[in-house]
Amino acid sequence: MAITVRHFVSPLLSLSSKALRWKTTTATALKNCKASAAGKEKSRSKSKPKALVLEKRRTRSGVEVDLGLLRRYRDTNIPHLPVLLCEVLRAFQPLALRSFVDCTLGAASHSSAVIEEHEEMELYVGMDVDPVAHQLALPRIQNVVSSRGPKLKAYTQLANFKDIKCILDAIAIEDDHLVISSGVEGIFIDLGVSSMQVDCSERGFSVLNNGPLDMRMGPQASLSAADILNSWPEDEIGRILRDYGEESNWVHLQKQIVGARANRPFHCTKQLVKLIQKSTSLTRGRQGWIKTATRVFQALRIAVNNELENLEDALYSCFNCLAPGGRLAVISFHSLEDRIVKQTFLNLVNCGGRQNPDQHEADNHLCKENISEVEVSEDGETWFKDRVHGKYGTILTKRPITPSLKEETFNPRCRSAKLRVLQKLSTPR
Ligand SMILES: C[S@@+](CC[C@H](N)C(=O)[O-])C[C@H]1O[C@@H](n2cnc3c(N)ncnc32)[C@H](O)[C@@H]1O
Numbered sequence: 001m002a003i004t005v006r007h008f009v010s011p012l013l014s015l016s017s018k019a020l021r022w023k024t025t026t027a028t029a030l031k032n033c034k035a036s037a038a039g040k041e042k043s044r045s046k047s048k049p050k051a052l053v054l055e056k057r058r059t060r061s062g063v064e065v066d067l068g069l070l071r072r073y074r075d076t077n078i079p080h081l082p083v084l085l086c087e088v089l090r091a092f093q094p095l096a097l098r099s100f101v102d103c104t105l106g107a108a109s110h111s112s113a114v115i116e117e118h119e120e121m122e123l124y125v126g127m128d129v130d131p132v133a134h135q136l137a138l139p140r141i142q143n144v145v146s147s148r149g150p151k152l153k154a155y156t157q158l159a160n161f162k163d164i165k166c167i168l169d170a171i172a173i174e175d176d177h178l179v180i181s182s183g184v185e186g187i188f189i190d191l192g193v194s195s196m197q198v199d200c201s202e203r204g205f206s207v208l209n210n211g212p213l214d215m216r217m218g219p220q221a222s223l224s225a226a227d228i229l230n231s232w233p234e235d236e237i238g239r240i241l242r243d244y245g246e247e248s249n250w251v252h253l254q255k256q257i258v259g260a261r262a263n264r265p266f267h268c269t270k271q272l273v274k275l276i277q278k279s280t281s282l283t284r285g286r287q288g289w290i291k292t293a294t295r296v297f298q299a300l301r302i303a304v305n306n307e308l309e310n311l312e313d314a315l316y317s318c319f320n321c322l323a324p325g326g327r328l329a330v331i332s333f334h335s336l337e338d339r340i341v342k343q344t345f346l347n348l349v350n351c352g353g354r355q356n357p358d359q360h361e362a363d364n365h366l367c368k369e370n371i372s373e374v375e376v377s378e379d380g381e382t383w384f385k386d387r388v389h390g391k392y393g394t395i396l397t398k399r400p401i402t403p404s405l406k407e408e409t410f411n412p413r414c415r416s417a418k419l420r421v422l423q424k425l426s427t428p429r
Helices: 050-057 067-073 085-092 109-117 131-146 161-175 195-199 225-231 234-243 250-263 269-279 282-305 307-321 335-351 357-371 405-410
Strands: 012-016 020-023 099-102 123-128 153-158 184-190 322-332 374-376 386-389 393-395 418-424
Touching: 067 085, 067 109, 067 405, 085 109, 085 184, 085 322, 085 418, 099 109, 109 123, 109 131, 109 184, 123 131, 123 161, 131 153, 131 195, 153 161, 161 184, 161 307, 184 307, 225 234, 225 250, 225 282, 234 250, 234 282, 250 269, 269 282, 282 307, 307 322, 307 335, 322 335, 335 386, 335 393, 335 418
Parallel strands: 099 123, 099 184, 123 153, 184 322
Antiparallel strands: 012 020, 012 153, 322 418, 374 386, 386 393, 393 418
């Protein structure tokens, strides 16, 4: 049976153990809600040593990393390992996961593991904004799904996760999926760029390998990093370096970029890296310029892909799509993302969604009061430690869970990962 998804240009793939089919569909404009900028988190512990403060703000995972599991779900063709895999499986383990959405397919490692772990699954939806990742994930999903009976229906979609609601609505209408009529039981987001994207110099994400200044994750992004560097006003360039890169030297760099582009427009990453090397104080050495370059690249990537607005919109939509009792798990890789996840989770569990601007003051007060309502878990899932209970849900991770030292040793790229999980209440308190 063919599937029609209204509102999308991108092809929808429906996979089941019986059938695999594509259908390209018509496009209409999708609503792109304006997101408010995430508020700056107060630094309350300025005087404490940095390492101590970092350890306190997070909970290093106490889950024993299963290297066999990691090896099993890695993609052997590419140097990619799923991050916090055991913790993600644990987060969804207690649920009867009849429906599950992976918003960031990547190489489909997390997806494959979750599907295999939940035999009760009847509906799986995976999406990625990157056509290369989407193509890579297809055979892997097909492989795990083909070993299951016709009970499990699987769909993959080349799409931005901010459009999750439209995608699920379209699937529900087309295939008459009663299983998602009251929402999906599990949603997972693994943010950031994948190893495949970073390691492919043609994509322009790598500081160390020369490539075009592109950085678009998917074809929907209209601007490339070169477009921003060559055409944006000076103060806008400064703003993204400061706000998205958290680069302290942003004023100097903004001036250098604007001066350099007047002589020769930017077209490759090497040009930008050379400018950063020259602008970074010699005393800071290689680590100094690499760190600055990483922050500048992060700023450009976030701006090109509108990452922060998309994330906030997506979190509200995901909560909206969750079934009562369903869980949303998010892995973030830098403090800007994590701040948005943390703040939006608080809004969601306390206010059920975005705050009405008129009520902002009163609700903010209410939210802050509820935040202090933290309880130590008394049921079986003691690995979650502290929780935050709100009117509409519970944050199961008051502090984010970070990889164990063993996982960090095995996969150094996971070291900045943070996992936060929330559960929607069956009925508001
Ligand atoms: C860290 S990788 C995910 C890896 C994946 N969990 C796995 O097991 O292989 C992040 C993926 O998210 C995708 N992505 C980033 N932003 C997205 C968005 N707004 N919508 C959909 N996919 C997105 C990227 O293209 C990338 O493939």
